[in-house]
Amino acid sequence: MIDQWLATAVAALKPLGLNYAFVLDAGERSAFLHGLVVTLQLCLLTIPCSLLAGVALAAMLTSGRAALSRPARAFVELTRNTPTLVQLYCAFLVLNMLITQHLNGHGSSNPLTPFFWVVAVVALHKAVFHAEALRAGIEAVPRVMLEAGRSLGFSRRQLLLRVELPLALRFALPALVNNLVDLVKMTAVASAIAVGDVTYESIMIWTQRDNVLELLLLILAWFGLLTWVVSRAGRWLEQHLRMPGYGQ
Template sequence: MAVSLHAFIDAAARAGLDYRFLLDAYERVPFLHGIVVSIELVIATIAGSALAGLMLLIALRHRNAWIAAPARAFVELTRNTPTLVQLYCAFLVLNMLITQWLRESHIDNPFKPFFWVVLVLSLHKGAFHAEALRAGFDALPVQTLEGAASLGFDRRTRFWRIELPLALRTALPALVNNFVELVKATALASAIAVGDVTYQSIMIWTQRDNVLALMIVILLFFGLLTWLVSLAGRWLERRLWIPGYGA
């Protein structure tokens, strides 16, 4: 293993790429940990955004205007403002206010940068998920809804057992695209010093001046993650396809 690593580093050096940091445990260990943190961010934000999207969809479709209107305002505000600005507002403003409030009670703030990244990205992409699902609901055939109503299903049963499963199939390509964008957006975590692969790479190249070598690693890493998400999405589309539906 060590021989192969040295051979790789030597071959990369001949190509003008400096990966000598892999031989230094002081830099290698945080870098590998950064890869793990990035994967954790992707998993957490995918799950969180899916939940946020479903909750926003339910709120948007609620009959009570006092619930639907704020949900619509939140979706529009979230979709139309930069993700980085939202992250700064949450971490530098809201988190600071929480810290000051808890400090009066001599309590440490339990919300770490990782939490704020997951929260902001989940809500941000959740708004896009909700709109994709709403389009899926709008595309449902009227005959399907009338048939469900004629069978005596109440509104809640129709939503969970008929409308949502069918709308999900229609919206799935858009949802997968949102998840791909979400994977790439996790790189913003480095903006508030979350120790992901991007942040750890920045720490290394400020000392070694090997920006190109590490940028190639980052590009390949996120390219692999997005490819896996796309692959899972295509598999899910085939798995959930209903023969003849929508034809």
């Protein structure tokens, strides 16, 4: 039944100059669907990893301790001022190779896959932007609230976790959502190191069928859907985390 529906859809689109015959081939259809799933997996992993790393970096940047803030600042400047693709190549082609050589010398194999390196590089790249947004939010917390927390006997860590971060998250949420939308699109760099995401699988298909336009339309639609979901989730969080009357 599904094959009949697909054949009907392909035939209906053909007069429009769109060649989607690849969906009638079980192998190519399966590869494309696998690419959609891999892209979704990348997004589901990189989003929480980038947020956790961003919180950690923001805490280091605002810690007031040079031993923490200076390395964090150096990492932020280096990461945000270099292209993600270059970082991915350096991590996978250089760092991964060094790890492989070291482990091979001890009779072990490298367990780190290309998928891991994409998650790590993309998550850390966006984490520095999260950190800057959160740092701005932390610095925007009114001093009177910090003084109230100190009067209650809160330690520096308790102030950060119970006062500064909850407020900073609300202040920085629009910027964080914007960063996450960009992160979803950034996962497309996975194809550069042959991770089987939707972009890589599409390239493999159109090299055989010469249907670049058709597959690009599908890629655009898939990323458009993912970014729309992230944007809507962000809007929902903004509404539900808004403090009535605060800042007005």
